[in-house]
Amino acid sequence: MAAKLSSEARNWLLDFFEEPFAGLRQPQDFGPRLRNVVMLRVVYETGMRVGELLSLKLKNFIEAGGGDSAYLDIQRNHHDVVDTRLHQPVAKTLGRRVPISESLEDQLKEYRDNWRSEIPRVGFSDEDFIFVVHRGGHRQGQALPKTAFSAGLFNIKQSNPALMPVHPHLLRHDWNYRFSKQADSEGMSFEEERTLREQLMGWAPDSPMSRIYNRRHIEEKSYEIGRKIASNTARIKA
DSSP, rough: OSSOOOHHHHHHHHHHOOOOTTOOOOGGHHHHHHHHHHHHHHHHHHOOHHHHHOOOOOOOOOOOBBBBEEEEEEEEOTTTTTOOOOOOOOOOOEEEEEOHHHHHHHHHIIIIIIGGGGSOOOOOOTTSSSSOSSSSSSTSBBBOOOHHHHHHHHHHHTGGGGGTTTOHHHHHHHHHHOOOOOOHHTTOOOHHHHHHHHHHHHHHHHHHHHHHHHHHHHHHHHHHHHHHHHHHHHHHHO
């Protein structure tokens, strides 16, 4: 399984995040498209699981203020009494706060205030879910099921062959790859990198998953160093 996005897929996604309505013509498609793009961007920026994404409520989106950046508050939600979905998505990891970019904050506000708010029967209480069904039917305005998210992602992937391997778990892998690169650039110790990764991913201390990702990072770094040594040896022989 791939551990990160291809350069082509990453570049296309980043462009897509900036131009979410590219190629659309029908007015009824704009709201669902922005919802799908925002959801995909949340996963890309935070590495959260789909169950956590679909469980986000209006109260979980905290706008920037007082010098602090915006963030999403992920909460444990097993047996949520207000969730009417047949297959309730649940957060498998620990509750935590994950920061988001200013651009994603703006898109979340645009979706919430200008598109979600126009859906018939949609709720506006703190306990109502952020991402909801737009199309007409008995579930219009209610929490988006996982199957609808998968269908939306499939439609997005149809626009570019480079996106076909993209799936939520690959984006989670890619987030961990980018985290490792950031840890390197900041000169983090192995222990600090492991601890911060566990916090941002919602894993328990000394999580086996954290050790797996750190091991991948070590293997990649050792390969890069080994390649440099091999190249230096070749030049000496020449």
